[in-house]
Amino acid sequence: MLVQTVPGTAGISIPGAPVITFTDYDRAIAALPGLTYYIDPANPGADRKSGAIYINRNNDPLASVTVSAEMNGLPAWNMVSNLLQFRLPKNSAKNSFTWLMAVYPTTIGNLALVEEGANENLNKFWISSATAMRFHTSNTGGIFEQKAAGTVLPPNTRGIQGVSFDYATRKSSILFANGSWSPEYTHSLAFDVEADPNARLVMGWGGGTNVMQGLIGDALYFDRALHLASNAAVFAAARDALVAKYAVA
Numbered sequence: 001m002l003v004q005t006v007p008g009t010a011g012i013s014i015p016g017a018p019v020i021t022f023t024d025y026d027r028a029i030a031a032l033p034g035l036t037y038y039i040d041p042a043n044p045g046a047d048r049k050s051g052a053i054y055i056n057r058n059n060d061p062l063a064s065v066t067v068s069a070e071m072n073g074l075p076a077w078n079m080v081s082n083l084l085q086f087r088l089p090k091n092s093a094k095n096s097f098t099w100l101m102a103v104y105p106t107t108i109g110n111l112a113l114v115e116e117g118a119n120e121n122l123n124k125f126w127i128s129s130a131t132a133m134r135f136h137t138s139n140t141g142g143i144f145e146q147k148a149a150g151t152v153l154p155p156n157t158r159g160i161q162g163v164s165f166d167y168a169t170r171k172s173s174i175l176f177a178n179g180s181w182s183p184e185y186t187h188s189l190a191f192d193v194e195a196d197p198n199a200r201l202v203m204g205w206g207g208g209t210n211v212m213q214g215l216i217g218d219a220l221y222f223d224r225a226l227h228l229a230s231n232a233a234v235f236a237a238a239r240d241a242l243v244a245k246y247a248v249a
Contacts, residue, residue, distance in 0.1 A: 028241040029220070033234055036094065037221040039086060039203060041065045041075040047088065054086045054203075062086065068215065070104045070158060072247045076215040084211055085204030087115070092201040093193040095167035098226040099125060100175070100238055101203075102217030102246045104158045109205070109212035111161060112219075114191075116199040122191050125163040125174075127212055130155055133174045135163045137187045144172055144185035151176035155214075160242050164227035164235075167192075173227035179239060181227040217246055 022030075029038060038049035044065055046053050056062050063077040063084045070076075077084075093114040101111060105127055113124035121139045128134035128145060133152050136143040146152065153159040154177075162175030170190040173181040193199040203219055205211045220242075226235035242248070 025241055025245050028237060032238055034222040034224045035220060036223045037088060037092070037201065039219040041077045041217060052089050052092065054088050056085055057087065066215070071102070071215050071217050072158070072245070074217060074246065076104070076217045079204070079211060079213050079216060085202055088201040090200045091197050093123070093199045094223040095192060095194050096165060096223065096225050097123070098162065098164040098222040098224065099219065100160060100162040100242060101219040102242050103153070103161050103212070104215040105153070105155050105212050106214040107155065107212065109210045111212055112203050113205065114193050114199055115202050116193065116196055122193060122199070123165065126210070133161070135165070135172050135174055137189045137191060144174070144187065146174045146182045151178060153177040158246060159248055160239055164225045166225035166228060184227070218242060
């Protein structure tokens with residue numbers, strides 16, 4: 001039975017209605033400023049924050065959901081094919097943004113990008129080797145690769161991957177496995193994806209075959225650069241929530 005409480009009144013019971021339970025994690029995520037999309041494998045089919053429907057390329061089936069010890073016994077997208085992706089509607093990408101993802105990678109490959117017409121490589125974030133993460137604003141320039149020893153999440157390890165980009169300054173930062181941000185990199189190019197009605201956000205890969213394989217848990221997308229000092233509290237709250245949920249060391 002659902003109980004609604006109206007200020008100044010007793011609870012109102014609705015017979016037959018389901019009980020809705022919100023966990024501490026649910027409340028923490030819901031309170032995060034700037035959270036735009038929340039791709040949750042426990043709620044497949046539609047984005048949990050915006051309600052937007054996501055699809056695979058050519059309307060192929062989405063990745064299946066599995067529960068495994070590798071993701072702390074919680075649901076995760078089973079990225080067993082290099083063609084799997086989650087395409088949000090057109091005009092979903094933001095100029096400044098942050099991705100935070102709970103992942104267990106088994107092979108290197110793409111995590112996220114912006115697909116825009118023939119150019120499917122804007123703002124692309126991927127595991128470029130067993131010891132490196134890479135982010136670039138375009139294949140034609142502005143490529144940033146981070147290879148700091150001991151700080152990049154290795155394969156077959158559960159952790160939080162992330163990238164943050166500030167459009168106004170063209171600066172990006174990649175999240176290290178230890179929870180700190182890499183030194184900023186200034187890109188030569190920055191694209192106004194918000195002005196392009198065809199630009200869409202993709203988790204996975206827009207048109208190629210180089211998708212990270214492994215498991216992806218909750219994926220959070222923000223409309224701001226969380227590596228900036230002004231957004232440090234939001235970043236800490238988001239990462240702390242993911243670390244606690246997935247028991248990341």
